[in-house]
Amino acid sequence: MTTIIKHNFGAGPCILPANVLDQAADAVRNFNGIGLSILEISHRTPEFEAVMKETGDLVKELLEVPEGYSILFLQGGASTQFSMLAMNFLHQDRKAAYLDCGYFSQKAIKEALLFGEVDIVASSKDKGYNYIPLGYEIPEDAAYFHYTSNNTIEGTEMFSFPPTSVPVICDMSSDIFSRRVNVADFDLIYAGAQKNMGPAGMTLVVVKDSLLEKIQRQVPSMSDYRIYRDNGSLFNTPPVFSIYVAMLNLRWLKEKGGVTQIETENIAKAILLYQEIDRNPLFYGLADPDHRSRMNVTFKMKNPSLEQEFLDFAAARGVVGVKGYRSVGGFRASLYNALPISSVEVLVNCMNDFEKENKEVELAQSESV
Amino acid sequence: MTTIIKHNFGAGPCILPANVLDQAADAVRNFNGIGLSILEISHRTPEFEAVMKETGDLVKELLEVPEGYSILFLQGGASTQFSMLAMNFLHQDRKAAYLDCGYFSQKAIKEALLFGEVDIVASSKDKGYNYIPLGYEIPEDAAYFHYTSNNTIEGTEMFSFPPTSVPVICDMSSDIFSRRVNVADFDLIYAGAQKNMGPAGMTLVVVKDSLLEKIQRQVPSMSDYRIYRDNGSLFNTPPVFSIYVAMLNLRWLKEKGGVTQIETENIAKAILLYQEIDRNPLFYGLADPDHRSRMNVTFKMKNPSLEQEFLDFAAARGVVGVKGYRSVGGFRASLYNALPISSVEVLVNCMNDFEKENKEVELAQSESV
Structure with missing residues (x-):
């Protein structure tokens, strides 16, 4: 029995080198x-303390984190951050500004509402979150402005960030380490590790120290960012193995040439797949072309009854993890850092070959009539 | 170079089979x-859902969990439970009863105070927590009664549990799966995994469903036990690898004969080490003999200036992780499930041989005088 090489397009936990x-x-x-x-x-x-230090140093180096920021390692995923950040920074008498650009933005908003008022500055809900809203105002008295830089489920990504004077908090779970960002534009960045950083079980927070001075509410120790900073993320037992594998993965990224190099590769992978989606008459993309994610490519078939057949066709060639999220349907191909362009080529060839086979079937059917 | 076999007496994360x-x-x-x-x-x-199911089933089988309980897998360790349980069950106008029997009890009390009143029913702080308080009253109007079954740092363990009509919540982080307990006596049991269950990064909660009906406060989703129950602990991405390794470890325990068999072995290991501590004139135990932990054995040397020498002596024979907790000093040998009795024998032989060498040195010194 020959084992088929797997091409893992899963949305997370996802492919690792x-x-x-x-x-x-x-x-x-x-x-x-x-x-x-x-x-x-x-x-x-001392052995594990060296791992903690190297992982933090690699985050700083790869993201070019300026002075005045702390690197924290937590547990509970981005979902825990949704409430934790509001608990820390949304004071009782204040409101926070949120951009509603997808499924996870909505989840973040829901948790924030437990702690104060939320001002939704713009939403793309009207079109099933297939675009990123533009041209909105962020109230100057907001406690912070929150958004999701990449929408894993809908397949949209933000490439320009609105200038604002209020603290900016960003959920970068699914595109951190995939492209250059100017960390100085943010006051708090958080990310579940299980996309481009490492395995599930760890959450990265990059926070401006001056933001931590704004905490007013008395919060549980494990929900207090200052506790993590003051204890080097070792207030209690951290997720040892997840941090270790993240370190290995960030070493790999550094050896590869860092975020600048991987961004170039990620752009090439995304172009390759979107070109085929646009060319192939059987398929169409879900996201507005201006806001297409480089990480999560969402698409469907014009004839939905062929979708299962295509999934099977692709699976026979080792393509896994391309089934779309249950509320969206169709397909989602995630092109995270560790996915080689050769895997994207396999998927594109699948689409191409499926189109040809389909034409032959149609031709045979029309001839037999 | 020959590699010395390591005998891992670490307190957690700890030895695994x-x-x-x-x-x-x-x-x-x-x-x-x-x-x-x-x-x-x-x-x-489906592959990982099978892992979740088997892990839950093994917990139920090994602990003999009765009907009407749910098995939950969370993140954040026992330290997160300290606040989460109070957030869920300590209502604004109520008080909770806590037994103050060690370092981690104190931490649990501190977090509970953020949510309501705490009634410390008894404390062993007067003697550095070297015993378990007995003969106290638990107020019948308490929201719940909380205690720590095994005190990892001080080396004490509870072998009898006070009868009470109020819900009982127990931190079993360091002795769960090491001995039989009657789960029906508890309303909520929690445990960080990194002792006898698996690697760090996962927390087990066994909760009586009827307790979950008592939640009044609106809590964040990730702090709401009902969310974990209703979503089979898959509300968000769980700590996949930690759960998987816990499953492997619980399979190992089951194949070994389960909790009854391991309890017998754990008793034998503890007796062996405590006997040497009591026999050897160089050492003395820290915990009251009636409350000595089978999991964490704390002891010191009568002559503290010899402690570093003994640590080095033992390290040369592969004994690691026996340095006492920083606030206690001396030694702590943790005898978790995966530690074979042969490792305890190595430690006992170290103590014995160190005593002999020490006698020879004394003899030589007295002769040279």
């Missing part, structure tokens, strides 16, 4: 040759 | 032979 997985597997057996597994060492050992 | 580590490493390369890593599959795949 093969050599990162190899190193991670080795460390599960014997970490750094110390005779113990990475899973069974204390988070207080 | 070698064959669990082997299987975990294999799955990081290729999970179940599907051609993808356990780190890069979606939590919504």
Whole structure:
């Protein structure tokens, strides 16, 4: 039996570089040759403290984080951040400005409403979130302005950010480390790790220290950003293995040439797939072309009854994880950092070949009539 | 160079069975032979849903969880539970009863105070938490009664539980799966995984469904136990790998004969080490003999200036993780499920041999005088 090579287009947890997985597997057996597994060492050992330090340093280097910011490692995913950030920064008598640009924006808004007022400055709900709203005002008295830079489910991404004088908080879960951003434009960036950073179980927060001075509400220790900063994210036992694999993955990114290099590759991958979607008469893209995500490409077939057939056709060639999110349907191909362009070529060839086979079937059917 | 076999007495994250580590490493390369890593599959795949189900079923089987309880998998460790349980169950106008029996009890009390009143029914702080208080009253109008079954830092453990009519909430982080407990005596049991369940990054909660009906406060989704129950702990991306390794570890425990068998072995290991501590004139135990923990054995040397020498002596024989917690000092040997009795024998032999060497040195010194 020959094993088919898998092309993993999953939306997250998602593909990681093969050599990162190899190193991670080795460390599960014997970490750094110390005779113990990475899973069974204390988070207080010098060995693990070195991992924490290197991971933080790599985040700083790869994102070019300026002075005056702290790098924190938390648990609970972006979903925990939705409430935690409001608990810390949305004071009782204030309102926060939110851009409603997708499923996860809505979730963030819902959690913020537990702590104060929310001013939705713009929404793309009218068209099923297939675009990013433009040309709105952010109230100057808002406690902060919140948005999602990439909408994993709908397949849209923000490429220009509105200038504002209020603190900017951004959920970058699905495009952090995929493209250059100017960290100085943000007061708090958060991201669940399980896209371009590492495996599930860890959340990255990059926060401007001056923002932390604005916390007024008394919050639980594990919901207080200052506790993480003051304890080097070691107030309690951190998600040791997830942090370790993130370190390996960020090392891989650095060796590859960093965010600038990966951005070039990500653009090339996205162009390749969107060109085929636009060319192939069987398919169409879901997102407004100006706001198409480079990370999550959403598309459907003009004839929906062929979708399952195409999924099977692609699966036979090793393409996995392209089924669209349940509320959207169709397909979603995620092109995260670790996905090689050769995998995108396989998918594009699938679409191309499926089109040809389909034409032959149609031709045969019309001839037999 | 010969590699010395390590005997890992670390307090957590801690030793895991070698064959669990082997299987975990294999799955990081290729999970179940599907051609993808356990780190890069979606939590919504049938493959991972099977992992969730088996892990939950193993918890139920090994702990003999009765009907009417739910098994939840969360993130954030026991430290997150300290505030979350109070947020859910300590209503504004009520008070909760807490037994103050150690470092982590104190932490739990601190977080509860953010949500309501706390009635400390008894404390062993007077003697540095070296015993478990007995003979106290639990107010019948308390929202719940909270205690820590095993005190990881101080090395004490509760072997009898006070009868009460109020809901009982217990932090079993460091002795769950190490001994039989009657789950029906508890309304909520929580435990950070990184002792006897699996690697860091996952928290187990076993909760009586009827307790969840008592939630009054509006809490964030990620702090609401009902959200985890209603979504099978898949409201957001769970800590996939930590849950998977916990499943492997619970399979190992089941194959070994379950909690009854491991309890017998844990008792034998503890007796062996405590006997040497009591016999060896160089050492003394820290906990009251009636409340000595089987999981975390705390002891010191009568001559503290010898402690570093003993640590080095033991390290040369592969003994690691026995340095006491910073606020306690001395030694702490954790005897979790995966630690074989042969490792305890190595430590006991170290103590014995160190005593002999010490006698020879004393003898030589007295002779040279």
